[in-house]
Amino acid sequence: MQNGNKTPSLIGTDVKIVGNVSTTGELQLDGTVEGDLRCGSVTMGDTGKVIGSVVADKVIVRGGVKGEIKARSVRLESSARVEGDIVHESLSVEAGAKLSGRMTHSANPLQNAEKPNATGAQTPAAVQKPNVAKAVS
Numbered sequence: 001m002q003n004g005n006k007t008p009s010l011i012g013t014d015v016k017i018v019g020n021v022s023t024t025g026e027l028q029l030d031g032t033v034e035g036d037l038r039c040g041s042v043t044m045g046d047t048g049k050v051i052g053s054v055v056a057d058k059v060i061v062r063g064g065v066k067g068e069i070k071a072r073s074v075r076l077e078s079s080a081r082v083e084g085d086i087v088h089e090s091l092s093v094e095a096g097a098k099l100s101g102r103m104t105h106s107a108n109p110l111q112n113a114e115k116p117n118a119t120g121a122q123t124p125a126a127v128q129k130p131n132v133a134k135a136v137s
Contacts (some may be wrong), residue, residue, distance in 0.1 A: 013047045020052070029063070036067075046079050053084075055110065061097075068101075070109045 008026040011017065015031035022038045029037070029048040037050050041058035044050070048063030059071040061080040069082065072089040076082060078096035085101045087109040093099065 011048075013045075044080075057110070072109060 006025045008028055009023055010028045011021075011031040011033070013030045016034070017032070018034045020035040020038070021027075021033050023040065025040050027037075027039045027042045028045065029042055029050070030045040031047070032049045032051075034051045036052040036055070038055045040056060042054065042056050043060045044063040044065070046062045048061075049066075050064070051066045053068045053070070054065055055070045057071060058073045059069055060075045060077065061069075061082060062077045063079070064081040065084060067084045068087070069084065070087045074086055074088045074091045076091075076093045076097040076099060078094040080094075080097040080099075082098065083100045085104065086099070087104045087106050089106060089109055091103060091105075
């Protein structure tokens, strides 16, 4: 998923999103997403947090993930905290990273994952659960 010359998206430390986030481009996540994250690539800063699944070509984790990660390339840096399974083509884990889950190598980890299409809508791999977003106060 190449994003051409698009500007990367940024979710700042003071931002909390309750609901799914989808982009074909690059995302810098320093805030919190309570929902599924689907993007071309994601770099999670030390304060970045996802409670849900992460699907991308490339994932770099410095923060926390509570859910499954599916990506061609996954890098867990020393401050990473992951509670969930990782399906990957390439995986690197720095000393100090915390992982509680299974790691599974796959030649095509994104094969059955939902991907955002050109309009940003998701194409379901099977039956998709309804998206219910809650207001954050």
